[in-house]
Amino acid sequence: MRLADGTVLLGWPLAQHTVTAGNYYNDGSAHNAIDLRAAAGTPAYAAEDGPVDWVQAWDGRTTTGVQSYGNAVRIRHADAGGKSLQTRYAHLSQVLVRPGDAVKAGQLIGYSGQSGNVTAPHLHFEVILDGVRRNPLVWLDDDFTTASPAVYTYAAGEGPVARPAQQPAALQRVVIGPVTAGDADILQKFAAWLGLDARGLVRREDAGSGARVVLGPLSAGDVRMTVELADYLGLTQAGLVKVEAA
Ligand SMILES: [Zn+2]
Structure with missing residues (x-):
């Protein structure tokens, strides 16, 4: 969703939000995504409205290159600050959408799994701005926990999107x-x-x-x-x- 000032606030792609790996892995190497704890078969949801612009079916064995994503979905959202904005959902066990489908924020797009380059089931979630993978946590609210204190969250000066307060009903x-x-x-x-x-x-x-x-x-x-x-x-x-x- 877009806030009144145009700020992007993406929806969490799962109902439960435990980050097991942040934008950097615990060893400091770049991940450029977050991993969310999810048993195989956990429903995965679109983070915002938009057309599905890419779907990959895993070949069942390759764990390198783009096949490392396994079964995966990418959605193109409205531009943010004049830049293209996409989200990607990877390692799915099942994909429920096809390229060109117009999905709504919160729509079920597939189920988490362990396809591609993984050792255990989880959801790998990316935010891609003008083709560059950004820290997804900067586009989400603070409604999450981390699997351990070692999990990377934000760089200095970064933080969650503040969810706007509900307008009180008129008296x-x-x-x-x-x-x-x-x-x-x-x-x-x-x-x-x-x-x-x-x-x-x-x-x-x-x-x-x-x-x-x-x-x-x-x-x-x-x-x-x-x-x-x-x-x-x-x-x-x-x-x-x-x-x-x-
Ligand atoms: Zn990942």
């Missing part, structure tokens, strides 16, 4: 009335039970032919409970309840 006001003094009493007791009066969020006004009760600003949950009570009292049906922006 609303509920205006009920005119109602009888008895119904107004019930609404006020309800507001006290919700803790609204202690926070100054309930007001009772004289509305000539009765009383008007104004509650809010309220969260969506409090609005729903208030309207349910008004329904129970028959006030919604009588057109005496208004929910408006606070």
